Amino acid sequence: MSKVIIRAVKIEDIPYINEIRRMEGVKENILGISSERLEYTEEFIQNIDINKHILVAQLKEENKVVGLVGLNVNHTPRLRHSASIGIMVHREYQGIGIGKQLMKEILDLADNWLMLKRVELGVFADNEKAIKLYESFEFKIEGRRKYAAIRNGKYEDEYIMGRYNI
Numbered sequence: 001m002s003k004v005i006i007r008a009v010k011i012e013d014i015p016y017i018n019e020i021r022r023m024e025g026v027k028e029n030i031l032g033i034s035s036e037r038l039e040y041t042e043e044f045i046q047n048i049d050i051n052k053h054i055l056v057a058q059l060k061e062e063n064k065v066v067g068l069v070g071l072n073v074n075h076t077p078r079l080r081h082s083a084s085i086g087i088m089v090h091r092e093y094q095g096i097g098i099g100k101q102l103m104k105e106i107l108d109l110a111d112n113w114l115m116l117k118r119v120e121l122g123v124f125a126d127n128e129k130a131i132k133l134y135e136s137f138e139f140k141i142e143g144r145r146k147y148a149a150i151r152n153g154k155y156e157d158e159y160i161m162g163r164y165n166i
């Protein structure tokens with residue numbers, strides 16, 4: 001049985017989200033940075049607009065948040081059928097199905113409630129765990145961006161992946 005419930009983000013979740021974004025085992029593979037202030041996360045969550053959808057995974061037996069997925073719908077009129085996704089799971093809770101549950105919920109929102117045609121994301125080219133997760137939800141690699149992002153003293157490549165609801 002699942003350890004978590006998936007629900008919309010709340011203001012009380014901010015400290016957990018900030019902690020996950022800065023932790024080893026997560027920050028390398030998202031664009032997190034250890035100096036990221038709590039106030040920055042607070043501002044981000046407080047200013048979520050109608051085109052940003054954030055779901056979190058909360059442990060059933062306590063209030064602790066251990067994962068998050070965000071869907072950012074493009075607001076440009078002729079791109080409004082598309083959105084980008086970002087996901088992270090607390091280091092100590094990875095590999096037990098939480099990422100899969102978060103993806104399933106956010107893609108149901110994208111497919112059936114927003115009726116988006118295209119969902120896209122960027123992922124470090126060596127992040128096999130995440131790539132496997134995305135491929136299991138029918139994302140396809142569309143291209144490679146060379147030297148796309150900094151990670152621990154190097155410029156690393158990322159894949160652009162896309163999934164089409166057609």
Ligand SMILES: CC(C)(COP(=O)(O)OP(=O)(O)OC[C@H]1O[C@@H](n2cnc3c(N)ncnc32)[C@H](O)[C@@H]1OP(=O)(O)O)[C@@H](O)C(=O)NCCC(=O)NCCS
Pocket residue numbers: 025026027029030087088089090093094095096097098099100101122123124127128129130132133136
């Ligand atoms: C990538 C991430 C979101 C996956 O979430 P998770 O909760 O660990 O993944 P799950 O346990 O739900 O596993 C989902 C799928 O991911 C893949 N996966 C998970 N752990 C894996 C591992 N150790 N090796 C290879 N594939 C793995 C598998 O395809 C798995 O499906 P399966 O169990 O049916 O084989 C999570 O590990 C994470 O937050 N990593 C750090 C941040 C990050 O990389 N975010 C994505 C940035 S693009």
